[in-house]
Amino acid sequence: QVQLVESGGGLVQAGGSLRLSCAASGRTFSNYAMGWFRQAPGKEREFVAAISWGGGTTNYADSVKGRFTISRDNAKNTVYLQMNSLKAEDTAVYYCAATNRYYSSRHQYNYDYWGQGTQVTVSS
Numbered sequence: 001q002v003q004l005v006e007s008g009g010g011l012v013q014a015g016g017s018l019r020l021s022c023a024a025s026g027r028t029f030s031n032y033a034m035g036w037f038r039q040a041p042g043k044e045r046e047f048v049a050a051i052s053w054g055g056g057t058t059n060y061a062d063s064v065k066g067r068f069t070i071s072r073d074n075a076k077n078t079v080y081l082q083m084n085s086l087k088a089e090d091t092a093v094y095y096c097a098a099t100n101r102y103y104s105s106r107h108q109y110n111y112d113y114w115g116q117g118t119q120v121t122v123s124s
Helices: none
Strands: 005-007 010-013 019-025 033-039 047-053 057-058 068-072 078-083 092-101 118-124
Touching: 005 092, 010 057, 010 068, 019 092, 033 068, 033 078, 047 068, 047 078, 057 068, 078 092
Parallel strands: 010 118
Antiparallel strands: 005 019, 019 078, 033 047, 033 092, 047 057, 068 078, 092 118
16 A cells, blocks of 8 residues: 655746645555646546656656656655646646556556645636
């Protein structure tokens, strides 16, 4: 079992930045690929970014490519999502997720463990 706790969400103006963190506990963090997903009001949850076990491979949704950066610190059991040049359409609840079944994945059904989410609100 892996427990995930997100933090770092909040209210920010358009054009601003936030860094989300996701702290993991319970199992060997470096054995898990990690992903960030988000769900806006009235919309389905969607993929944002993913990172492989060792951090060597990253993957982004087209909507955030060039603005968001996913990274991980296996010594701290933490994955990050640096979000720059935020837009109103980035407003959502952001979730981190973990899987040890795949090297990396864009698909939420490949992830077995989820955090509770953190709210990001971007004002225009």
